Amino acid sequence: MAGLTLQPKRKERLGDQLYGQILEQIVSGALKEGDKLPSEKELCLMFEVSRPVVREAMMLLQADGLVVARQGSGTYVQRRPPQGLIAIAGASDIAGILRCYELRVPLEGEAAALAAKRRSSEQLGQIKAALDDLGRVVEARASASAADFAFHRAVAEASCNEMFVSILESLHAAIENSMAVALNITREGSDQRIRRVLDEHSRIYEAIAMGDADAANLAMRYHINRARQRITDQHQDV
Incomplete structure (x- = not known):
């Protein structure tokens, strides 16, 4: 006590x-x-x-x-989150933010798997353009939540199931807010952490480009779980 x-x-x-x-x-x-x-x-x-x-x-x-x-x-x-967490998001909001990540893991994992099976060349190009835009913003250590959402939305669109897009759009504010918290922590972190975040997104794109549904699902799930860990654990430069 x-x-x-x-x-x-x-x-x-x-x-x-x-x-x-x-x-x-x-x-x-x-x-x-x-x-x-x-x-x-x-x-x-x-x-x-x-x-x-x-x-x-x-x-x-x-x-x-x-x-x-x-x-x-x-x-x-058991674990202490980053000290700046409460300055980024109100303490009472953190539970909702983490629940949002919990929802996104299975939802976006399946969307990525379907994108690997169904995406057109044009849709793949849109994912790549969103990835490149995200890279520029993150490397500049600027606010990247809008660019991050655009990448994830492009993946959902490539699933060719409009329900994934509709769900993301209906949760747009909550998802972008959750992204902003994790990205703000990343922005204050090491160059290595920034590279890891970009690598996670690149692995999602590469799996979709190769048409590997299992790898795309795994890469998306891994990325979202890692983003969640960045919020809850100050000890891991994840």
């Missing part, structure tokens, strides 16, 4: 809000790696919330690898 300085709230008792409050304490260092979190009962009393709300927040924190539950012992901080 050391370092825990959370303030109870009287409104908006949702799991994401509690997730955000605990996340903020982990990012700030008030809760350090290895620190034990209060028990479920203690969190309920501290925040005046129900057990289901606490359980939801703990489930999300565990899913993101930020805390680990040890049977018979309690829940402990």
Whole structure:
């Protein structure tokens, strides 16, 4: 319980809000790696919330690898995200951003696989143009979320299934926001990290160009999972 300085709230008792409050304490260092979190009962009393709300927040924190539950012992901080994370995105928004990445993994993985099977030469050219544009923006360390979305949209279009495009467009704001967070962290990182991000996109393009559906699916899933890790783990220059 050391370092825990959370303030109870009287409104908006949702799991994401509690997730955000605990996340903020982990990012700030008030809760350090290895620190034990209060028990479920203690969190309920501290925040005046129900057990289901606490359980939801703990489930999300565990899913993101930020805390680990040890049977018979309690829940402990396992990983600290980058310190600048809260400045880039509000603590209460991070849970939604990470859920967006969770959705994108299977969705865009399948879109990439279909693109490898169905894309036309013109569509492949559009993916390459979007990739080149993304490379220029990222290497200039400029805001790249719009260019990143354009690349992923081009892949969805090449699937020749308009539903993938419709879903991406319906989630445009959420997806671009999630991209912006990961890309802002990348922009502040090393040149090696920037090269890795561009290489991930290049592998997606190359697999689609070769018509290798399995490789395209894997490359897209790998890229999105890595982007998610950049948000949650300060120790890996991923």
